[in-house]
Amino acid sequence: MAAAWQDPMEGFQCDGDERWTPELVREWWRDRGRVREWAAALERNWSVSDREDEREAAGGARAYVAYIDDGLADYLRGYLFWLAERRPPGAGEPLPKL
Structure with a gap:
């Protein structure tokens, strides 16, 4: 939250639930291959970097691909489910399909 308070571009709005719709989430998921490939390319490049900070960041990119x-x-x-119901799903409740 400290970053949000100091962000001069106001990129941290904490308003995702007003901006994301089920259709947009599904669209993002269908196109996830582009994000995955971007992160995988970062991992490949950074893991062999001469810079220690990039080699360390390669682990984050690898973890993102795994996630x-x-x-x-x-x-x-x-x-x-949250977007549709505005509450977390209960135990055993069916979740929407992506």
């Missing part, structure tokens, strides 16, 4: 591959779909299905 896209395993975990993000479940999170987004829960977020779709």
Whole structure:
């Protein structure tokens, strides 16, 4: 939150629920390959960098690719539920499809 308070461009609005719709979430998910490839390319380039900070950042890019591959779909299905119902899903409630 400290970054949000100091952001001169006001990029941290905490208003995603007003801007994201189920259709936009599904569209992003369908196009996730572009984001995945971007992160994978960063990981490939940074992992062999001479710069220590880039080699360290390669781990974050690798973790992001892994999350896209395993975990993000479940999170987004829960977020779709939230957007529709404005509450978290209860145990056993079916989640929307991506």
